[in-house]
Amino acid sequence: MSLQKYQTTWVNPKEYVGYFTFVDILDSCKFYSIGKNGEFELRLLITRLKGDTDENVFNLGFGVWDRQRKIVDDTIETRNNDMQQILATVADKAIEFLRKYPLAALYAEGSTVVRTRLYQREIAKIIDDIPIELRIDGLIRKDDVGFIPFRKGINYDAFLLSIK
Template sequence: MTLHKYPVTIVDPREYPEHFNLIDVLGAWKFCSEGRNGRFELRVLITRSKQQVNKARCNLGFGVFKDEGIDDFIETRNGDMQHILATVAAIAVNFLAEYPELELYAEGSTPARTRLYQREIAKVIDQLPPALAIYGLVRGIHGGFIKFRRGVNFDAFLLLKY
């Protein structure tokens, strides 16, 4: 299954100076969702906290770009969710190809979004390149990251190269 991806443009990380004292912006991209509710600019950011102990772990975030920044709670309802997620996934895979020593952490802005991402990952997990792995986070007393598998409810995800 090959999913349509939107064309992306690299964004200069210096567009996000308000974040520089807390995080390092390692990569930034933009693309547009076009559908039944109009055109929305989306931004993808890969960041790392300056206070973080594990310097290999980065955060992958995305959302609709508005004047005040990126809003990851907006639902475009454009009918192109799979295209959006395929575009974000391609950015993540390309980033890890360039920086194989890093890991990408991703979590939905709401539990419902995290479940949506889990369902979409489950659809394509068997098509993942062999050098990539996805782990899911299970929170709780005996929680932690385990290899992604269907039938387990995860709270977040970790993508990395072997």
């Protein structure tokens, strides 16, 4: 991708002890959003629910790291005017994971409808910069439409990233 990205650092999954009861953590990294509202440590997690029978679908999540509670809080808004850089960083790590595991798919959904729409708008802005081998599908829950190839101008409830 030609978009500016943040430098990431791998995080040992053992840092997420509170998560072990409900998910398996396959990958994690951290990076920092730096801007007018300060510096925020963001964490990206690729997980699978414990006991999930679909071995190739994983959850892609990210948010601000809460050091006290030792959780990734995906409800905090940094408002550092770096959303494209954050999403480019997340997309870069997603592509890296998918290239390593080409049969995998990554499910992503905002913590709120508003946040999902924000991600959708930001994806639409950079869709032409996304590597050609990356496939992005959007989920439409209404009328059980399901996943369809991402197109601008359609409201999605979630996204699925995979290698074509």
